[in-house]
Amino acid sequence: MPYRRAPYYILAVIVVLAIGFWPSYFSVVGSAPWQFHAHGAAASLWVAMVLAQSLLVTKHQLPLHRTLGALSLFLFPFLIGGLFGIIDYTGKHYVAGADPVRTLLGGSFAIGMAVAAAAYATVFYRALKYRRKVWDHAGYMLTTPLILFESPFSRILGNYVPGFIVTGPDTFDRILPGILWSMALELVFVAVLWIRYRERARPFLVAGAFIVAQMVLMGMAPNWPSLNGVLVLIGGLPSAVVVMTGMAIGAATSWFGWQAGKRKNAEPGRESLASSRPAPA
Secondary structure (H helix, E strand, O other), X not given: OOOOOHHHHHHHHXXXXXXXXXXXXXXXXXXXXXXXXXXXXXXXXXXXXXXXXXXXXXXXOHHHHHHHHHHHHHHHHHHHHHHHHHHHHHHHHHHHOOOHHHHHHHHHHHHHHHHHHHHHHHHHHHHHHOOOOHHHHHHHHHHHHHHHHHHHHHHHHHHHOOOXXXXXXXXXXXXXXXXXXXXXXXXXXXXXXXHHHHHHHHHHHHHHHHHHXXXXXXXXXXXXXXXXXXXXXXXXXXXXXXXXXXHHHHHHXXXXXXXXXXXXXXXXXXXXXXXXXXXXX
């Protein structure tokens, strides 16, 4: 089984999630907007599912692992729909002028979340397509907590780390650097895996390419006034339309990824889950 220490990595991401989102979500969950609930519930269930799948493989419980894998087909549309819920929230609050952070950085947030949605769709599609190729399948599934890592970790920086702490409008200029440095840490993790596993860590290079795209686009977004028009468009759409668009993208990813995995010519020659040897990871 590849990445034998993967459960510890996922548990670390869960700890970061809990700490990072405690002030802005978990401690005020009763008053949080519905978009936060949609995204938070779907993302939390997804990370818990990836953790459970990883543990089941290490315990050689492959039938249960496959059952959870089948359930992921139905959970993934909610993961993308929840992400689009945050895009909807960003657009609505940008138009209303009700959130100074989104007034300042709404374009960066929207384009960052759009790239994240594209990253999730790509890696999950490939996880399904190569589900019989153990290193590819495991790697692509394990990239999903990595893509999620930036959001809570940047909040930890903004809440507790000197130089990044955000206390009000006069320190809003620290938000984007915190996000970019969090993404840089993700890239360090990708580099470490590539140095250790080389070609077998290719899924993490795919995720890394999306992270680089996020960094570049989010960093440039404040200089693109055209993004304001996109936010106005999103803000004027019914929330159901925005969220259902995300769910449709997620459902299409599940369907086409599953079908692609049935093809006998899906990159033959890589080891299957049953035949793979344990690796010290």
